Amino acid sequence: xxxxxxxxxxxxxxxxxxxxxxxxxxxxxxxxxxxxxxxxxxxxxxxxxxxxxxxxxxxxxxxxxxxxxxxxxxxxxxxxxxxxxxxxxxxxxxxxxxxxxxxxxxxxxxxxxxxxxxxxxxxxxxxxxxxxxxxxxxxxxxxxxxxxxxxxxxxxxxxxxxxxxxxxxxxxxxxxxxxxxxxxxxxxxxxxxxxxxxxxxxxxxxxxxxxxxxxx
Amino acid sequence: xxxxxxxxxxxxxxxxxxxxxxxxxxxxxxxxxxxxxxxxxxxxxxxxxxxxxxxxxxxxxxxxxxxxxxxxxxxxxxxxxxxxxxxxxxxxxxxxxxxxxxxxxxxxxxxxxxxxxxxxxxxxxxxxxxxxxxxxxxxxxxxxxxxxxxxxxxxxxxxxxxxxxxxxxxxxxxxxxxxxxxxxxxxxxxxxxxxxxxxxxxxxxxxxxxxxxxxxxxxxxxxxxxxxxx
Numbered sequence: 001x002x003x004x005x006x007x008x009x010x011x012x013x014x015x016x017x018x019x020x021x022x023x024x025x026x027x028x029x030x031x032x033x034x035x036x037x038x039x040x041x042x043x044x045x046x047x048x049x050x051x052x053x054x055x056x057x058x059x060x061x062x063x064x065x066x067x068x069x070x071x072x073x074x075x076x077x078x079x080x081x082x083x084x085x086x087x088x089x090x091x092x093x094x095x096x097x098x099x100x101x102x103x104x105x106x107x108x109x110x111x112x113x114x115x116x117x118x119x120x121x122x123x124x125x126x127x128x129x130x131x132x133x134x135x136x137x138x139x140x141x142x143x144x145x146x147x148x149x150x151x152x153x154x155x156x157x158x159x160x161x162x163x164x165x166x167x168x169x170x171x172x173x174x175x176x177x178x179x180x181x182x183x184x185x186x187x188x189x190x191x192x193x194x195x196x197x198x199x200x201x202x203x204x205x206x207x208x209x210x211x212x213x214x215x216x
Numbered sequence: 217x218x219x220x221x222x223x224x225x226x227x228x229x230x231x232x233x234x235x236x237x238x239x240x241x242x243x244x245x246x247x248x249x250x251x252x253x254x255x256x257x258x259x260x261x262x263x264x265x266x267x268x269x270x271x272x273x274x275x276x277x278x279x280x281x282x283x284x285x286x287x288x289x290x291x292x293x294x295x296x297x298x299x300x301x302x303x304x305x306x307x308x309x310x311x312x313x314x315x316x317x318x319x320x321x322x323x324x325x326x327x328x329x330x331x332x333x334x335x336x337x338x339x340x341x342x343x344x345x346x347x348x349x350x351x352x353x354x355x356x357x358x359x360x361x362x363x364x365x366x367x368x369x370x371x372x373x374x375x376x377x378x379x380x381x382x383x384x385x386x387x388x389x390x391x392x393x394x395x396x397x398x399x400x401x402x403x404x405x406x407x408x409x410x411x412x413x414x415x416x417x418x419x420x421x422x423x424x425x426x427x428x429x430x431x432x433x434x435x436x437x438x439x440x441x442x443x444x445x446x
Contacts, residue, residue, distance in 0.1 A: 003421060003425050006424060006425040006428040006429075007421055007424040007425060007428075009428055010424040010425070010427050010428045011424070013427075013428075013431065035431065035432065035435065038431075038435040038438075038439075038444070039431040039435070041438075041444055041445075042403070042431060042434050042435065042438060043402075043403040045380075045384060045438075045443065045444075046384065046399070046400070046403040046404055047403055047404060047406075049380055049381040049384045050284075050288050050381070050384065050385070050400070050404050051284050051404075052281065052284060052404055052405060053280040053281045053284050054280055054283055054284035054287065055280060056279055056280060056283040056297060056300065057293070057297060059276075059279065062275075062279060062297070062300070062301065063272055063275050063276060063279075065301060066272075066275055066301055066304050066305060066308075067268060067272065069301070069305050070268065070305060070308055073305075073309075
């Protein structure tokens with residue numbers, strides 16, 4: 001049968017051509033006479049039995065898995081580049097801020113805390129973290145700190161950073177100092193889902209911020 | 217077009233004069249305002265800017281349709297779940313290239329279509345190369361077989377309906393993937409020839425030709441298996 005005839009018969013089945021308009025084809029192929037009726041019944045059965053939309057099992061987990069996969073692929077794409085440079089250069093991310101997008105900016109921002117002291121104030125007057133100094137490699141970024149009694153936390157505020165993309169999921173910032181040498185401080189960024197360290201930033205022997213470890 | 221109008225148009229018979237692309241996208245693209253869900257376009261734009269929450273909403277909005285169509289295509293729920301996942305992951309990656317020439321669901325469906333076809337092709341290659349026959353799937357095992365898992369007891373009517381649904385899916389799985397997709401898009405989604413052609417990337421003539429053969433083949437299978445109501 002020619003393609004043209006198949007198209008005509010399809011139009012006939014769907015009610016867009018009259019019987020007379022395909023009479024010659026029906027005469028030549030009498031086995032097709034009841035195809036219009038059977039196609040109608042077939043279509044009705046399909047519509048009745050096969051849902052257009054169906055509740056899939058574990059719908060929340062479905063979304064969660066997609067998000068996990070996207071985040072993992074995103075991080076996989078970014079972190080190897082970071083890891084390659086981790087020991088080599090001073091502020092390597094700085095010249096590649098576009099490439100590392102928000103993540104590097106986040107890392108830089110938090111890695112600035114190069115002179116922080118954790119634990120009780122030596123004077124014993126308070127029990128909050130005291131930031132004794134900050135350093136920002138990017139002069140456009142200004143760092144300041146203050147203790148918020150209501151929040152019970154010391155807040156480091158960084159003004160001038162690029163917006164961090166919403167798809168970066170970091171559970172928290174874990175600064176840590178190496179007392180008694182307060183100049184050796186480290187900051188750990190952890191994966192929110194696994195709590196595994198993603199990046200550890202610390203000062204090198206010259207007091208410069210550098211990435212010590214990247215992993216997933 | 218408002219929501220009610222678009223829903224009523226979804227199930228209308230083919231009408232060559234109806235507006236191109238008016239079906240699926242409009243149904244799922246309510247107008248933006250404070251009390252209504254954001255339109256697809258809004259969510260797509262936000263997703264393209266890296267907003268994963270917006271993309272999550274798109275996933276929630278369309279996962280049921282993508283899943284249902286994939287199950288209908290491959291007749292295997294577990295694999296359909298995975299393939300639906302793959303569809304959305306690929307969609308996220310491709311979003312920067314999406315230019316809204318078609319509506320979002322049409323574009324998404326096309327990705328799903330390609331993902332499903334790739335899977336069917338790989339599976340076919342594997343079956344051809346394998347010495348084992350995996351064509352017998354769990355849902356084809358006689359439920360009365362002593363070692364098969366037993367479903368919860370259910371009313372006879374429900375069981376009959378499930379059996380009919382299963383028979384229809386089994387019948388559809390005997391069609392070629394090309395024929396499967398056009399008959400499902402035509403009869404289940406109620407799309408016009410042009411819309412089907414856009415979804416799967418072929419000509420309208422090809423759609424009509426495939427429909428013709430899919431219907432003929434299904435008539436034969438349904439008749440042999442007494443699927444048509446007496």
